Amino acid sequence: MIFKTAKINAFRTWGLLLTMAGMGLMVLGTAGIVFWGQAGKVVAGIGLVLGLITMMGSLGIYFWAGMLSTSAIQIQCPECSKQTKMLGKTDRCMFCKTILTLDPNAANVTAEELEAQQAAANSSTTTNL
Numbered sequence: 001m002i003f004k005t006a007k008i009n010a011f012r013t014w015g016l017l018l019t020m021a022g023m024g025l026m027v028l029g030t031a032g033i034v035f036w037g038q039a040g041k042v043v044a045g046i047g048l049v050l051g052l053i054t055m056m057g058s059l060g061i062y063f064w065a066g067m068l069s070t071s072a073i074q075i076q077c078p079e080c081s082k083q084t085k086m087l088g089k090t091d092r093c094m095f096c097k098t099i100l101t102l103d104p105n106a107a108n109v110t111a112e113e114l115e116a117q118q119a120a121a122n123s124s125t126t127t128n129l
């Protein structure tokens, strides 16, 4: 995740982007019929299938995010005192983007140090949850 936001919000952003991309592909594919007539039908077919796959992917991400948010821990943000949800041991507040952690070892480091740690962890593993 490259966004400086809470993980749940990042999932939603990706889901939305994929939905938009899928719809865009479908619209473009259908527009192919208008522009190229008979030959455009092939383009339309490919566009519709790709768009459908993309939207299925976004559905999967939404579903995954929903599953994850049921296991997310609800806490009160110490910075803005709002109820927020966090995934994993470290996450950002959904409202003020403050980095929150459950890991006592990481609790007293600055945001910059934490990002360096996360970057190091991300390069060795593919998941960052």
Ligand SMILES: [Zn+2]
Binding pocket: 077, 078, 079, 080, 081, 082, 084, 093, 094, 095, 096, 097, 098
């Ligand atoms: Zn907050």
